[in-house]
Amino acid sequence: MMLEVILKLLEVSFWSGIAALGFGLLFNIPKNSILTVFLLGAGAGFIKFLLMHFDIHVVLASFIAASFVGFISVPLAHKIHQPPVVFSIPPVIPMIPGYFAYETVLSIMNFTFMVDDSQKRLQLIDAIFTNGFTMVFVLISLTVGVALPMLLMKKSTVKHLDN
Amino acid sequence: MDDSSKLIKTADLLLDISSLLMVSGANTTRINLSIGRFASALNTKASSFISHKTIVMTLYDKKTDLSCTRVKKIPPYIINFTFISAISKASWKALSEEWSLEQIAEEIKRIQTLKRYPRWLVLIAVSLAGAGFCNIFKGDYLNMLVAFVSTFVGLYIFQETHKHKYNLYIRIFLGSFVASSLASLAVIYNIGSHPSTALATSILFLVPGVPLINSFTDLMDSKIINGMVRFTTGAMIVFAMAIGLFLAMYIFQINLR
Structure with missing residues (x-):
């Protein structure tokens, strides 16, 4: 049982890494950051799904995983002399709340064009709001989570430049 | 001089x-x-x-x-x-x-003059990313195959229309519509254990991650105008994606199951 959970977790992390890498290639990242992007993507996926396994809400889990990427990428950027955006953006893309977005669109469409029964329409309103707001909050926590560490730690770079 | x-x-x-x-x-x-x-x-x-x-x-x-x-x-x-x-x-x-x-x-x-990655490699990598997304949202390997194929064709259309210099939002709409139509077919024929997961993930290759994250960093640095501009671009892209998905789902009559 425990082993099964861990294996599933590793599988999901692996595919998160692959997704991060796919977007990295789409954004044409430098060749020497390919492995870094894969590892950061897999690491972020691992953290997010580990937290969600312990019943932590998807919004908070996404925020923590995105901040992990943000915090790691600043010292890493200094070490291998690349701007942090190069490997901070691709790893957070796999955490985009695609399924919530899909459920929201699906519920809106059913509500507007298909369902007449008033009881079902109430359920659809509930689905639109739950999925829609979860999607918005996950998106906010991803952008804030990945960008905030860079803004917090950037002070040192600017000082270095001024001298 | x-x-x-x-x-x-x-x-x-x-x-x-x-x-x-x-x-x-x-x-x-x-x-x-x-x-x-x-x-x-x-x-x-x-x-x-x-x-x-x-x-x-x-x-x-x-x-x-x-x-x-x-x-x-x-x-x-x-x-x-x-x-x-x-x-x-x-x-x-x-x-x-x-x-x-x-x-x-x-x-x-x-x-x-630095070269980009070859087109076939980008196509395959992004399609694998689509399959990866599908795995993340609890799809099985058959769903992942559907997501791979839909992403591949959608991205191909997106790149081809770029060559013909179409408007960006029209291209996003076309890519989203084609990818989600293919995935909708898989929903109708009930391929895999969670066919709707493949539908949800087939259009994610279009998500405007870069404009939205840059928008936030610009806003935080008080580059308000540029932050708003980038946010608007991102929002327009999301809107175009949603319209494409919406139309495909309406045509194929995808209901809540």
């Missing part, structure tokens, strides 16, 4: 660099940082206003107190992190090794 024509030449080079950074997906702070380094390497000081389609820059010569203002139109956006990285490195070197104008111009020319 007299002072003022040299200053104009410098300003044009710095504008070219800013525009290259802008279309490659750098945020406004990063652009100002790189330009600041190049400008001080050339004994000048640059102040610029950067927006989505134009850059206005005034360049001051530190010795002679001459100044010149130039405006540049920004070409269509193609995200390219290799350019951002290479320009950032060049700006450090220019500052520490005190490069001349010609040296910088030559390095920028060299950077522009």
Whole structure:
């Protein structure tokens, strides 16, 4: 049982890494950051799904995983002399709340064009709001989570430049 | 070469660099940082206003107190992190090794010839990313195959329409519509254990991650206008994706199951 959970977790992390890498290639990242992007993507996926396994809400889990990427990428950027955006953006893309977005669109469409029964329409309103707001909050926590560490730690770079 | 024509030449080079950074997906702070380094390497000081389609820059010569203002139109956006990285490195070197104008111009020319990843590789990698997404949202391997194929065809259409210079939002709509139509067919024929997961993930290759994250960093740095511009671009892209998905789901009558 425990082993099964861990294996599933590793599988999901692996595919998160692959997704991060796919977007990295789409954004044409430098060749020497390919492995870094894969590892950061897999690491972020691992953290997010580990937290969600312990019943932590998807919004908070996404925020923590995105901040992990943000915090790691600043010292890493200094070490291998690349701007942090190069490997901070691709790893957070796999955490985009695609399924919530899909459920929201699906519920809106059913509500507007298909369902007449008033009881079902109430359920659809509930689905639109739950999925829609979860999607918005996950998106906010991803952008804030990945960008905030860079803004917090950037002070040192600017000082270095001024001298 | 007299002072003022040299200053104009410098300003044009710095504008070219800013525009290259802008279309490659750098945020406004990063652009100002790189330009600041190049400008001080050339004994000048640059102040610029950067927006989505134009850059206005005034360049001051530190010795002679001459100044010149130039405006540049920004070409269509193609995200390219290799350019951002290479320009950032060049700006450090220019500052520490005190490069001349010609040296910088030559390095920028060299950077522009750097090749992108081959198209087939990008197609396969992004389709694998789509399959990966599908796995993340609890799809099985059959669903992942559907997501792979839909993403592949959707991205192919997106790239082809780019060659014919279609409007960006029309291209997003077409890519989203084609990808989600293919995935909708899989829902109708009930392929795999969670066919709707493949439908949800088939259009995620279009998500505007770079504009939205850059929008937030720009807003946090008080680059309000550029932050709003980037947010609007991102929101328009999401809207175009949603319309494509919506139309496909309506045509194939995908209901809540």
